[in-house]
Amino acid sequence: MTFGLCQLDHRGRISDGQLMATLGWEPGQRVRFTVAHGVIVVAADDEHGAQTVGRRRALRLPSRIRLAAGIQGQERVLLAALVVAQRLIVHPIALLDRWAAPVHTAVVEGEL
Numbered sequence: 001m002t003f004g005l006c007q008l009d010h011r012g013r014i015s016d017g018q019l020m021a022t023l024g025w026e027p028g029q030r031v032r033f034t035v036a037h038g039v040i041v042v043a044a045d046d047e048h049g050a051q052t053v054g055r056r057r058a059l060r061l062p063s064r065i066r067l068a069a070g071i072q073g074q075e076r077v078l079l080a081a082l083v084v085a086q087r088l089i090v091h092p093i094a095l096l097d098r099w100a101a102p103v104h105t106a107v108v109e110g111e112l
Helices: 017-023 065-066 092-107
Strands: 002-007 011-015 032-038 039-044 058-060 076-082 087-092
Touching: 002 017, 011 065, 017 076, 017 087, 076 092, 087 092
Parallel strands: none
Antiparallel strands: 002 076, 011 058, 032 039, 039 087, 076 087
16 A cells, blocks of 8 residues: 545646556546545546546546545545555545544553
8 A cells, every 4th residue: 555645736636646656547547436434435447437547647536526525625635545456545634633533632641
């Protein structure tokens, strides 16, 4: 698994050329989107993919998909490339806050 952090641009695009290259996704690669467990799952789908990776390996996340995952505006997201599964997982920062809160609380309270 390989991680990246990026900020959506004003058109809802994410761009991490290194992660796209790690997945072997070249410009023109067709992809499909689903939302599960609060994250966006992007999968290569040459047959049914409605969207493509752009020239600079940027990828526009459709607004309905962003909203379903709770991503609004030009916020930062954590990207995880699952190479074997050929998936890119887009994690909203709000979800990361919820995951990290118990650890941060334990640190502040001296448990760790």
